[in-house]
Amino acid sequence: MKIPLLAFNDKGIYCHQADVYLDPWRPVTNAIITHGHADHSRWGHKNYITHHTNVPIIKHRLGDINVTGKDWNETFTINGVKFSLHPAGHIIGSAQIRVEYKGEVWVFTGDYKTEDDGISVPYEPVKCHTFITENTFGLPAFNWIPQTEVMTDINNWWAENKAEGKTSILFGYTLGKAQRLLKYLDTSNGKIFTHGAVENMTNVLRPMVDFPPTTLITRDTKKEEFPGNIVLAPPSAHGSIWIRKMTPFVTGSASGWMAFRGARRRRAIDKGFVLSDHCDWYGLLDSIKATGAEKIICTHGYSDVFSKYLREIGYDARTEHTQYEGDEGETAETDKAELEQGNEDAA
Amino acid sequence: MKNFAELIKALDSSNKTSVKVNALTDYFRRASPEDKVWTIAILSHRRPPRPVNTTLLRLWANELANIPLWLFEESYHIVGDLAETIALIIPTTKEHSDKSLTEFLQEMIALKKKSDDEKREYLRTNWLALNYYERFVFTKLITGSFRIGVSQKLMTRALSKAEGVDEDLLAYKLMGDWNPDKISFQELILDEKSSDYLSKPFPFYLAYPIEGEVSALGNPEDWSIEHKWDGIRSQTIIRDDKIYVWSRGEELVTDKYPEFHAFVGIIPNGTVIDGEILPFPEGQIGTFNDLQTRIGRKTVSAALLAKTPVIIKAYDLLEWEGNDIRNLPYDQRRDLLEKLYETVKNSNLSLQISERVNLKSWEDVTTERMRAREMKSEGLMLKRRDSAYQVGRKKGDWWKWKIEPLVIDAVLTYAMRGSGRRANLFTDYTFALWQDNENGERELVTFAKAYSGLTDAEFRKVDDWIKKHTLERFGPVRSVTPQLVFEIGFEGIAFSKRHKSGVATRFPRILRWRHDKKIEEANSIEDIKNMISSNTEN
Numbered sequence: 028m029k030i031p032l033l034a035f036n037d038k039g040i041y042c043h044q045a046d047v048y049l050d051p052w053r054p055v056t057n058a059i060i061t062h063g064h065a066d067h068s069r070w071g072h073k074n075y076i077t078h079h080t081n082v083p084i085i086k087h088r089l090g091d092i093n094v095t096g097k098d099w100n101e102t103f104t105i106n107g108v109k110f111s112l113h114p115a116g117h118i119i120g121s122a123q124i125r126v127e128y129k130g131e132v133w134v135f136t137g138d139y140k141t142e143d144d145g146i147s148v149p150y151e152p153v154k155c156h157t158f159i160t161e162n163t164f165g166l167p168a169f170n171w172i173p174q175t176e177v178m179t180d181i182n183n184w185w186a187e188n189k190a191e192g193k194t195s196i197l198f199g200y201t202l203g204k205a206q207r208l209l210k211y212l213d214t215s216n217g218k219i220f221t222h223g224a225v226e227n228m229t230n231v232l233r234p235m236v237d238f239p240p241t242t243l244i245t246r247d248t249k250k251e252e253f254p255g256n257i258v259l260a261p262p263s264a265h266g267s268i269w270i271r272k273m274t275p276f277v278t279g280s281a282s283g284w285m286a287f288r289g290a291r292r293r294r295a296i297d298k299g300f301v302l303s304d305h306c307d308w309y310g311l312l313d314s315i316k317a318t319g320a321e322k323i324i325c326t327h328g329y330s331d332v333f334s335k336y337l338r339e340i341g342y343d344a345r346t347e348h349t350q351y352e353g354d355e356g357e358t359a360e361t362d363k364a365e366l367e368q369g370n371e372d373a374a
Numbered sequence: 375m376k377n378f379a380e381l382i383k384a385l386d387s388s389n390k391t392s393v394k395v396n397a398l399t400d401y402f403r404r405a406s407p408e409d410k411v412w413t414i415a416i417l418s419h420r421r422p423p424r425p426v427n428t429t430l431l432r433l434w435a436n437e438l439a440n441i442p443l444w445l446f447e448e449s450y451h452i453v454g455d456l457a458e459t460i461a462l463i464i465p466t467t468k469e470h471s472d473k474s475l476t477e478f479l480q481e482m483i484a485l486k487k488k489s490d491d492e493k494r495e496y497l498r499t500n501w502l503a504l505n506y507y508e509r510f511v512f513t514k515l516i517t518g519s520f521r522i523g524v525s526q527k528l529m530t531r532a533l534s535k536a537e538g539v540d541e542d543l544l545a546y547k548l549m550g551d552w553n554p555d556k557i558s559f560q561e562l563i564l565d566e567k568s569s570d571y572l573s574k575p576f577p578f579y580l581a582y583p584i585e586g587e588v589s590a591l592g593n594p595e596d597w598s599i600e601h602k603w604d605g606i607r608s609q610t611i612i613r614d615d616k617i618y619v620w621s622r623g624e625e626l627v628t629d630k631y632p633e634f635h636a637f638v639g640i641i642p643n644g645t646v647i648d649g650e651i652l653p654f655p656e657g658q659i660g661t662f663n664d665l666q667t668r669i670g671r672k673t674v675s676a677a678l679l680a681k682t683p684v685i686i687k688a689y690d691l692l693e694w695e696g697n698d699i700r701n702l703p704y705d706q707r708r709d710l711l712e713k714l715y716e717t718v719k720n721s722n723l724s725l726q727i728s729e730r731v732n733l734k735s736w737e738d739v740t741t742e743r744m745r746a747r748e749m750k751s752e753g754l755m756l757k758r759r760d761s762a763y764q765v766g767r768k769k770g771d772w773w774k775w776k777i778e779p780l781v782i783d784a785v786l787t788y789a790m791r792g793s794g795r796r797a798n799l800f801t802d803y804t805f806a807l808w809q810d811n812e813n814g815e816r817e818l819v820t821f822a823k824a825y826s827g828l829t830d831a832e833f834r835k836v837d838d839w840i841k842k843h844t845l846e847r848f849g850p851v852r853s854v855t856p857q858l859v860f861e862i863g864f865e866g867i868a869f870s871k872r873h874k875s876g877v878a879t880r881f882p883r884i885l886r887w888r889h890d891k892k893i894e895e896a897n898s899i900e901d902i903k904n905m906i907s908s909n910t911e912n
Contacts, residue, residue: 167441168449168462286462288386289454289797292523293830298387332448339442 032108032126033133033159035347040135040159042126045105048072049124049135052350059110061137062121063088063202066352076103078112080235081120084202087231099148115139116150117304118203119232125153134318135159138351140303141310142174144207146236152317159324160315161351163305164283165333171283171307174211177300182213184279184298185257189216194253194276198262198296201228203304205259206238208281212257214239220253222260222269248272265294283307315342327351377405378413378475379508385522394524398532407559408476414562415554416520417529418624422555424518425485426493428456431516434494438501439463451850454797457517461510464501471503482516483555521794527766537563542577542765550574551626575609575620576646576692576700577765581755581772588775589736591756598704598759599731599739601751602774603687604662604866604880605652606669610686611693612637612645621651630671631684633724640721641714644696648763649688650728655681659750661868662880687728688715689755692763700763707763746777752865753777779863780905782807782897783888785818786858789840790851792825800840800852801825801833803884805862807875808898818856819899821875822864827884836887859891860884867906875899877906 030043039051039058047057054071061067061077063084068077070089077085079096086092097103099122102111107129112122117138126133134155143149181197188195199205205225212219219241221229226243242248244258253273262280264270270278283303284290291299306314311333315323323344325334330346337344384397402410415421436446441463453459473481478500485496497516504512514520530548534541547563550573584591591597607622617638619628628634631651641647653660653668664682668674691711692700699707708730715727733739739754746753753776761771784805792801802825806818828836836858843855863885870878876899 166449166452167439167445168453168459170462170465287453287797288458289793289795292386292389292795293797293799295389297389329448329452332445336442336445 032128032131033135033157035349040349042108044128045108045110047105047108047110049126050137050351057105059124060085061115061124061135062117064118064138066350067137076110078120078122081122083231083234084120084228087228088202113153114148114151116141116143116147119147119206119235121147123153125155131156133157133159134320136161136314138163138305139314140306141314142171144174144304146207146210147203150314152314155318155320157322157324158315158318158320159326159347160311161305161327162311162325162330162333163328164303164307165311165325165329167308169283169286169303169307170309171303172301174207174302177281177302178208178211181208181279181281181300182211182216184277184300185213185216188277189255192254192275194255194273195257196265196270196273196276196278197257197259198265198278198280199259199282199302201225201261204281204302205229205261206232206236207302207304209238209241209259210236212239217256218242218252220244220248220256220258222258222264224261225259244272250274262294265296375471375473375475375478375504375508375512377401378409379505379511381413382511382522383507385524391528395528395532395535398524398529399535402533402536406474406476409474411554411557411559411562412475412479414529414533414548416515417524418526418548419520420552420554421515421518421520422479422483423486424516425482426497426516428517430490430493431456431460431497431513434497435460435464435501438498439465451791452798454791454793457513457519458510460501460513461506464509466506466509467502469503470505471500471508478512478515480555533563539563545577545765546574549577549624550620572613573611573616573618573626575611575618575624576698576763578607578609578622578648579764579772580767581774582767582769584756584773584775588739588756591773594733594736594739596759598708598757599733599742600689600728600755600757601731601746601749602753602755602776603650603652603659603728604750604752605650605665605684605687608649608651608686609692610634610637610647610649612641613643613696615639615643619651627651630668630674632674632679633684634686636721636723637725640718640723642695644693645714646691646693647686647688647711648690648692649686649725651684652687654683654685654724661750661866663866663868663870663878683724685724685726687726689728690763703760703762704757705759743775743777776865779865779883779885780867781861781863781885782902782905783859783891783895784821784862785856785893785896786836786854786860787818787820787856788851788853789836796825796833799833800837801828803836803860805860805882806856807902808896809875809900818893819875821873821877821899821902822862822879822882824860824862824882824884827863828887832887856893859888859893859896861886861888867902869903869906875902877902 034041038048038053038055040049047059048055049059050061050067051058052069056073058072059076063081068085075092075094082094082096097112099114100111102109109127111125113125115121115123115137117140121137124135132155134153138161139150141150185195199208201224206229219239221241221243226241250272258273277297279298279300280296281300281302283305285299286301321343323337323342325346326349334344334346381397381401385394388394432446436443450456450459485493500512501509530541530544534544609620611618615638617628617635619631619634621627653664655664667682688711691707694710731742733742743754756773758771784807786803787806788804789800790802792799804820804823807821808816809819811817840854845853845855862882864879864882866880868878
C-alpha cells in the first residue's frame with residue numbers, strides 16, 4: 028500500500044518522505060509549526076521551522092530553541108518534498124502548511140479564520156487535493172457577526188460601565204485575542220490596563236503592529252486607578268483573587284463560545300461578546316470549496332458531525348484524532364506559568 | 375417585543391440580583407399596562423398553551439436554515455436549548471418588527487387553532503423579521519419554557535418597587551389562577567376586590583435547611599418539632615361551599631385528588647389548611663414512588679383510588695372563620711387547627727394531623743430525627759412557637775432538618791450533555807451497580823441517573839474525561855469506559871418493576887467523586903436491596 032503523503036501517528040502529523048512532523052504533540056527531530064498557541068507549538072523538538080513573524084512568539088514561549096523563519100510562499104524542499112507557508116489569518120504569524128510531492132498537494136490549516144482582523148495577514152485559500160482542516164466551530168449554530176460590530180458593542184459596554192463608575196474586565200486569550208481587542212479599543216474611553224501575561228505577549232508583538240498604549244498592573248497599581256478604565260486579562264484570571272482589586276467591576280469575555288448562552292452562564296461572565304479567531308460554519312464550508320480539494324480530513328472541534336455533513340454533500344471526508352484542543356482551545360490557551368507570573372506581578 | 379427582548383437580554387447579562395431587579399423595575403416603569411400583565415405572566419410561568427409542537431418547529435426552522443434534520447439535532451444537543459438553537463441557525467436579515475409583546479402573544483393564542491400552512495407562514499415571517507435576540511425570545515415564548523434565572527420573588531420585588539405596592543400583598547395577588555389574556559393590569563395589581571380572592575391560596579412559607587449545630591437555635595422549648603413528610607406540599611381552601619387544593623407549584627390540583635372533596639360541608643367555610651398530600655396505601659404512609667402514580671393523572675380510575683389513596687397531613691391553619699390568621703403565633707394557629715381536627719376526626723375524612731412531638735432537649739430532638747426513616751418522613755421540621763406564617767423562603771423561624779441521605783458507591787457508565795448553563799458539557803450521568811448474571815459473572819446494571827452534586831470545576835474534569843473515554847454514541851448519549859466511581863446519595867428507595875435494577879431511588883444526586891476507589895469496590899444491587907429491607911423494618 029502506498030504511504031500517504033501525510034499520516035497521523037502518536038506524535039503528530041507525519042510526512043514520511045521528508046521525515047518531518049507538522050505541529051507534533053510529542054518531541055521530534057523536525058517540526059514545522061503553524062502558529063504559536065501551546066497546543067500547536069510544543070516544547071522539546073530539535074528543529075523548528077515556522078513563519079518568521081512567529082519566531083519571536085515561540086521563542087518567547089519556548090525559550091532558546093533552534094528555529095528557522097520562512098517567508099510567505101517561500102518554497103523549501105526536504106528530500107524532494109516541497110513545503111511552503113501561507114497565511115491562515117488566525118493570529119499574528121499563523122500559517123497553513125502546503126506540502127507537495129510528485130504533483131500531489133496537501134494543505135494543513137492549523138487554526139484559521141476567514142475574516143480579516145486587521146492585525147494578522149488575512150487567510151488565503153490554497154488549492155490542494157487533500158485539505159486537513161480544523162473545525163472548532165463546525166456547527167451551523169455558529170455564524171459570526173462582523174468584527175466592527177462586535178468592537179462597537181465592546182466599546183459601548185466599556186462606556187456604560189464607565190458611566191456607572193465601574194471597571195470593565197475583558198477576558199481574551201493571551202496570544203491573539205488580547206491584541207485583537209487591544210487594537211480596536213476606543214482609548215477616548217480611558218486607560219487600558221493589562222494582566223502580566225497579556226502585557227508580555229503584547230510587547231513581543233509591538234514591533235510588528237501598532238497598538239495603543241497599555242499599563243501593566245503591578246503591586247503598585249492603586250485601587251483608585253481602575254474605575255472607568257478597562258482591564259485586559261486571560262480567561263483563567265477570572266475568579267482569581269487578582270481581580271478583587273478592581274472592584275467594583277463588570278466582566279466580559281470575547282470568544283466564539285459566547286455564542287451560546289449556556290457557555291457564558293457557566294463561566295459566570297456578565298457579558299459575552301461573540302468574537303472568534305476560528306472560522307464559523309460558512310467560513311469552513313466556503314474555505315473548503317475554495318481549495319478545490321476532494322479529500323477532507325477533520326482534525327479538531329466538532330469533527331465527527333462536520334465530516335459526516337461533508338460526506339453528505341459529496342466530499343470524501345474523515346476525522347483524524349489529534350491532540351489539538353478543539354473543544355476548549357480558547358480558554359485553555361494561557362500557559363499556567365504565564366498566568367501565575369502575571370498574578371504575582373500584581374500581587 | 376423590542377423592549378421585552380432587551381429586558382431578557384439584560385436579565386441574562388448579569389449574575390447579580392441587584393442588577394436584575396433594577397432592569398425589571400426600569401422595564402415595569404416604562405412598559406404598557408398590557409405588556410406588564412404579559413411579562414408578569416411569563417415570569418410566573420403562566421404562558422399560553424404551545425401553539426406549535428416542537429417537531430414542526432424543528433422542521434420549519436430547518437427548512438429556513440437549509441440543513442439536514444440530523445445536523446439540527448446534533449447542534450441542539452450541543453447548544454442545549456431548542457429556542458436558542460433555532461435562533462442561532464436562522465439567518466438574520468435587514469428586516470425588523472415593531473409589534474408589541476402583547477400583540478405577539480395574542481397572535482400566538484390565535485395561532486393554535488390555525489392550519490399548519492398558516493402556522494408555518496407565521497413562523498417564517500416572524501423569524502426573518504426579528505433580530506437574533508428577539509428571535510430567541512419569540513421562539514422561547516412559542517416553546518413555552520422560559521427559565522432565565524428570575525424567580526417570582528425577584529420579579530415581585532421589582533414590581534413592588536415600580537408600582538409602590540407592598541411586596542407581600544403583591545405576592546398574594548399574583549397567586550392562583552388568573553388569565554393574562556383576560557385580566558387588565560388595573561384588575562390584577564391595583565384594584566381591591568374581595569371576591570377575587572375566593573380561590574386564591576396564600577403564598578407558602580418555606581423553611582431553610584439547618585446549617586451547623588441544631589443547639590445553636592437556643593432553648594429547645596421555644597421550638598415546636600414535627601416530622602417533615604415526603605409528599606406534595608399543599609394548601610386546601612374551603613370557602614363558599616367549594617374546595618380548592620393548590621400544590622406548592624401553584625397548580626390547582628383539586629380534580630386530581632377526589633378524596634378531599636368530602637371536606638366541604640364538614641370543615642367550615644372560611645378555612646385554609648397548609649399540609650402535605652401523602653400516599654396512604656393499605657392504611658399506611660407509602661413511598662413517594664406510590665404518589666408518583668397519582669401526580670401525573672388528571673382523572674383517576676376507581677382502581678387506582680382504591681390501590682393508592684391519598685391523605686392530607688395538616689401542618690398549619692392559615693385562615694379560620696374567614697379571617698387571615700397568618701400573623702397569629704404558630705402555637706395559637708396550631709391550637710385552632712387541633713381543635714378543628716378534634717371536631718372532624720370521626721367523619722372519616724382523608725385528613726390527619728402532623729403531630730407535634732414534645733421534646734425537652736436537643737438530644738431528644740437528635741434522637742427523634744434518627745427515627746425519620748421508620749416514621750417514613752424526610753427528617754424534622756423545627757418551627758418557632760411564636761412565629762407568624764411568612765411569605766416565601768425566609769430564614770430564622772422555620773428550619774428543616776433532613777436526615778442524612780442513604781449512600782452507595784456506583785460506577786459511571788453513560789453520560790449525556792446538560793442544558794442551560796451546562797449546555798455542551800457532559801453533566802447528566804447514569805450510574806451502575808454490580809450484579810451477578812445467570813452465568814455467575816459480575817456485570818454492571820444501571821440503577822440511577824444523577825446530574826447534580828459536583829462543582830463546576832469537577833464537572834469540567836469529568837466532561838473532559840468522558841470525551842476521551844467514549845466507547846459508543848447513541849444520539850446524545852455516550853457510553854464510557856467503566857472507570858470512575860462516585861458516591862451517590864438518595865432520600866429513599868423502593869422496589870420497582872419498571873427499573874432493570876429492580877429498585878427506584880428518590881432524588882439521587884452525586885455526593886462526591888471517589889478518586890480513591892476502583893470500580894471493583896463499587897456496591898452491588900444486592901447491597902442496595904438490603905437497604906430497602908433494613909429501612910422498612912418495624
